[in-house]
Amino acid sequence: MLGVKFRSGGFRPFIGRPVAELADRVVPAAEMFGPDANRINQAVLHDSDDLALTSHVESFLLARLPEPDPVAEEVAAMVEYVTADSGLRRVDQLAEEFGVTVRRLQRLFHEYVGASPKWVLRRARLHEAAQRADRGTNIDWAALAAGLGYADQAHFTRDFTAAVGISPGRYAEKGL
Incomplete structure (x- = not known):
């Protein structure tokens, strides 16, 4: 390939x-x-x-x-x-x-x-979230969601899971 x-x-x-x-x-x-x-x-x-x-x-x-x-x-x-x-x-x-x-x-x-520009913006913010999760520190997901412009943590978690395939918490645990 x-x-x-x-x-x-x-x-x-x-x-x-x-x-x-x-x-x-x-x-x-x-x-x-x-x-x-x-x-x-x-x-x-x-x-x-x-x-x-x-x-x-x-x-x-x-x-x-x-x-x-x-x-x-x-x-x-x-x-x-x-x-x-x-x-x-x-x-x-x-x-x-x-x-x-x-x-x-x-x-x-x-x-x-x-x-769409909205999709590109969302993708960039989700990459940012994944990079923060990669750092391996304790993450306040609600604060991260708010900091990325999400109205609530649930919306962020749905977007992240749809894009990455697993929840942000599981992603951070696995060190992907």
Whole structure:
């Protein structure tokens, strides 16, 4: 198996259509890139050398490298801002920070990220919660939930469990 991770917003220029169309789907590489993608599939099936596989994929993608997309860069900066600013709680705050309307922000995220700004904000806060749990100290979950912008601990626990697969307390116990 081989995976390729793109920077937020970075895949949109390759496909020329909204990334949200791919959300929650498995799409064969040949459907995205044409029949030439089958040689990458063959390389993954027959070559176990990680460096060789990486070289195949890099060559394949570089040959299809689109023109720079300034909007993709703007969206990447927005997502990076969300993950870096733990005090950011609401979509309207993000929109104000970047001087766009909430509706424009929603359209950009749909087109370039494939998820809503609210989903990205929630994901960033849940990652923050997981990082705090990884520290292994006694955690006041109610205070953490409030600090992350949740109205109550139960809502936080539901979101965390849905995203991670186990409750925050069990996650902290297991040291995942």
